[in-house]
Each structure stands twice: as structure tokens, then as C-alpha cells.
Amino acid sequence: MADKETVIGIETRISGEIRGSEDLVVKGRVDGKIQLTHALTVDKGAVVQADVDVKSLEVSGTLVGNIVASESVRFHPSARVIGDLASPRVMMEAGAAYRGRVDMGDIEAARAAVAARAVSRPAASGGAAVRERPAPPRVSAPPKTAAIASKAGPRFVAPSAGDRTVTAPATASTPPSFPRVAGAVAGSAPSWAKKKVRRR
Amino acid sequence: MANTVIGSSIVVDGEISGEEPLTILGTVKGKIAAASSVVVESGATVEADVEGQTVTVSGKLTGNVTAREKLELRPESKMVGNAKAPRIVVADGATFKGNVDMDV
Numbered sequence A: 001m002a003d004k005e006t007v008i009g010i011e012t013r014i015s016g017e018i019r020g021s022e023d024l025v026v027k028g029r030v031d032g033k034i035q036l037t038h039a040l041t042v043d044k045g046a047v048v049q050a051d052v053d054v055k056s057l058e059v060s061g062t063l064v065g066n067i068v069a070s071e072s073v074r075f076h077p078s079a080r081v082i083g084d085l086a087s088p089r090v091m092m093e094a095g096a097a098y099r100g101r102v103d104m105g106d107i108e109a110a111r112a113a114v115a116a117r118a119v120s121r122p123a124a125s126g127g128a129a130v131r132e133r134p135a136p137p138r139v140s141a142p143p144k145t146a147a148i149a150s151k152a153g154p155r156f157v158a159p160s161a162g163d164r165t166v167t168a169p170a171t172a173s174t175p176p177s178f179p180r181v182a183g184a185v186a187g188s189a190p191s192w193a194k195k196k197v198r199r200r
Numbered sequence B: 001m002a003n004t005v006i007g008s009s010i011v012v013d014g015e016i017s018g019e020e021p022l023t024i025l026g027t028v029k030g031k032i033a034a035a036s037s038v039v040v041e042s043g044a045t046v047e048a049d050v051e052g053q054t055v056t057v058s059g060k061l062t063g064n065v066t067a068r069e070k071l072e073l074r075p076e077s078k079m080v081g082n083a084k085a086p087r088i089v090v091a092d093g094a095t096f097k098g099n100v101d102m103d104v
Helices: A106-118 A122-132 A141-157 A162-186 A189-199
Strands: A006-008 A012-020 A024-026 A029-036 A039-042 A047-059 A062-064 A067-075 A080-082 A089-092 A097-099 B004-006 B010-018 B022-024 B027-034 B038-040 B045-057 B060-062 B065-073 B078-080 B087-090 B095-097
Touching: A006 A012, A024 A029, A029 A039, B004 B010, B022 B027
Parallel strands: A006 A024, A012 A029, A024 A039, A029 A047, A039 A047, A047 A062, A047 A067, A062 A080, A067 A089, A080 A097, B004 B022, B010 B027, B022 B038, B027 B045, B038 B045, B045 B060, B045 B065, B060 B078, B065 B087, B078 B095
Antiparallel strands: A006 B004, A012 B010
């Protein structure tokens, strides 16, 4: 629609919130929050200190903040990133520096939960949640997974859950798992993600 | 593209500051402090105090404007707020409400 793409130039700084439904390229600096229904690119030399909620994310610069990307995340070799990350497809190239927690399973459940809440069937989703909560102890695996997934959704939206701090030591074992993550990207991410959720 | 462009479907809530030309097609609320030019394109909405070398308005601007060189209100533009600049151009068709200070 827009004949020009949105660019935050090298010598420009925005502190505050950016929302929108078009691609955004940051070459300069943004502090605050970025919320897009499209792609965000953090160029080499750019510094973004913000919580990011986008469709897809490409980082070549520096990004500090929590990331939710509904489609994919790619860290290029020059990327320097700190913050928790939730996305079904995560690509990290050799040379990228990252510290944080990666979650490739919960994002869709989180999105679905958010969508279900937003769309006009709050009674149905609310009822299901109430029915499923006592279910796990006595019902077989598949519903249990669903229950965990549905619980996991809201948990991710509010990033304060104690669960995360408990699993924090697991972050140490995260780097060795990256090759496996990269391999899983080629295959079907959802089944792998589900397995992981069940294991936890 | 060295310049900064805020696209038509982007909303910025906060402060924009920079050394390079800024073009706004979307919405900006807050404050704009540019060392270079600021262009508010037609269709854009700015609710902010604006400071720049030259400020050109074709869209809608609400807020006080300080231009170190020139403020230009193009036809179809709408501006509400105080204008401070050594040179001010108001085109036929522009709407303006506010004080003008040309340092006389």
C-alpha cells in the first residue's frame, strides 16, 4: 500500500512505541516497543532495545528485549541479541551471539489462545479450559498435551510465570541443542514442539 | 535509503529525534526533534511538537512547530498550533490556526 517502506534511518532515534501493518527496517535506534503484523529488520549497526511482537524478524544488529515472532526469526552472523524468544521457526547463523530462552512450541498455542479469546466464542474456550484443567491426572496423553498447550499459551503472554525461572538452568544446555533446532526447522516443527511440551 | 520514513500504516507513539531527513506518511504522536528536514506528507497525521531545519506540511499537524529555516504549509494541509520560523509559506488552500512568530 505504502509506496515507501518504513525506515528508521541510521541517525534517527525513536523512544516510544511503534505499531503498524507494514514492513519496518531499523538502521538507527529504537527504545520501547515494536508491534507489527509484518516483518521487522534490525540492520547491521542498528540498536533496538524493545519488546518485539512481529510476524517475522531478521536481526543483523543489536536487539535487547523479548521477542515474539509468529512466523520466523533469523539471526545473521553479526547479530547480538539478548532476550527470550518465541517463534515456530528459529534460524541462527554462525557468528550470531544470543542469550535468552528459546521456545518454538508455545507460540502457536499462545496465538490460538489469544485469537480464541479475541474472537466471538469466549464461552466455548472458557468452558474447554475449565473442563480440561482437572483432566490431566486421569485422562490419556493427547488431551493432556492439549491441556498443557492451552495452559502454556496464557503463561507465555504474561512472562512472569515462575516456571521460567525454574527452567532457567536449562538455558545452559540450550547452545548444544541449536544444531538440533536448525535441523528441526527443515522438518515439521509442530510435532517436535509438542514432544518437548509433553516431556516438560 | 539513508532517510527515515514512517510508512502510512505505522503509528509511532513517543519521541523521534535524528540528524537526517524525516518523512512521515503515517501517524506520529509525541515529539519530533530533527536536525534536518521534516516532511508531513498528505494523509499523514502528526500530533506532536515539531522541531526541524525545514518543516513541510501536506497532511495534518497538531502541535507547535519550530523551524530554524522555513515552515511550509502546502495546499490541503491542516495545521493547528503555534508556528515559529524565520520564513513561513502558507499556500492557497492550506488551513491554519495558531500564532505566528517570525522573529521580527
